[in-house]
Amino acid sequence: MDAITLIQQLINGLSLGSLYALIAIGYTMVYGILRLINSAHGDLLMVAAYIGIMGVGLFSWPWPVAFGLAVGLTGFLGVLLERGAYRPLRRAPRISLLISAIAASFLLENLALVLAGGRAKPFPAPAVFTGVFQWGGLFIPRLSFFIPAVTAVLLALLFFTVYRTQIGRAMRAISWSLETTSLLGINVNRVIAFTFLVGSLLAGAGGLLWAMKYPQVNPFMGILPGLKAFIAAVLGGIGNLTGAVVGGLLLGLLEILIVALFPAWSGYRDALAFGLLIILLLVRPTGLMGETLGEEKL
């Protein structure tokens, strides 16, 4: 493989990894606070993509409006999910919470199936995001620059919120001990809702970017990226924000580079990711940056 191909593949890997990271954040934040694998999280990508199609395609709104609405509504849907499917089960055994999350996932997928039909729809990517950069022998889709750039901005905002603001401190405090957090006069329900909002907004942004990268929108399109992002979150150490980002980038690069180095294996790309998950859970279940468990979680 020559240098140009390598650079091209690295950029591809970075862009795929950024998407994984963006989605993995939502898993890891919710897990950190509720110890819940929110399996409906991946489906939020699909919801954002459909709203995007509706806005840009059906109503011909300018893309910033349509995209803003798609991301905003997806965030709102995440909050609704918490309110309807998870909050009533806060004191129930954790397995009930997990089952409720699986149910929520099926509900969203089948709702989309009924409303939008099973046939994949093309995503009408706005012109800004399409096209290819050509630079020497290098051909890089413009989107491959946009994705990491957008991700970087969103992550900067996220890390500022989590590490420099009161609500961010409260989020981290809840992940340590929900009860003690409430003893400081903090409305934990509001903080948890905010966590879902942030995670779902990121998933909404990820969904739009994903739909432009792979413009086949169908009711089940969120499943695979959701699973991959989950692997990324586990790889980095679930519950750990930095870990989710590192895990996402690593998984993205790994997938692309393996396929680039061994083109014959390209059909095994997903198997590779899931194989990695199995090995990881066997060898280092806490992931690369395994978290220290909060006192209520031991």
Place this chain on the structure above:
Amino acid sequence: MLEILDLKVSYGAVKALDGVSFSVPRGRIVALLGANGAGKTTAIRAISGLAALQAGRILLAGEEIQGIETHAIIRRGLAVVPEGRRLFANLTVQENLLLGAYFRKKEAWLPDLIRVYYLFPRLQERRDQGAGTLSGGEQQMLALGRALMSRPRLLLLDEPSLGLAPLIVKEVLNIIRQLNEEGVTILLVEQNAAAALEIAHYGYVLENGRLALEGTGAELLAHPHLQAAYLGDGVDGPET
């Protein structure tokens, strides 16, 4: 300031509190004493809305607070230093303190932060350190400081002497007394009766979920029953 009327709390079939009444007058230090399992911590949990009441009323500054959510009770001027400090070990010292002032504006809490650092200079030295790296005494200071950040009217302290060396216990007691002199009403829950009664104006003794004794600090210290049960080894408190 705090009025507890006929409080009953059960965990399943176990009656943790079985009709307990006591009061903490404004500006006082009141001690709630008793052995392990007597219901002291349950009382604190009930007052702060963490344990559901079976019966009884709780009045904070004359208003009923039973059945209100914990965070709303706290915002009425109550602060709790829970048993075992319950610091956020994944946050720094200063972050722990700032969370104590979560519902207040920065202009309002800034003087309190300065005051906490003045009271506990060790905390200022370690403000950017993880709260988990502190020694036991420093952790107790941080738990106290975090509670003070809300500028409470009433402070509930659950076993502040637990696991601390006698010298540190003295220091903690002095600070509690000082806070009280500055106008904070205090309910001090302790197993270490001798230590608590040194600073308390009035005390209640819980036994198996019921009040067994009450009286001023001096009265209780002189009471033969209490002497026999809890005051064996002075400031160190009884081993259980």
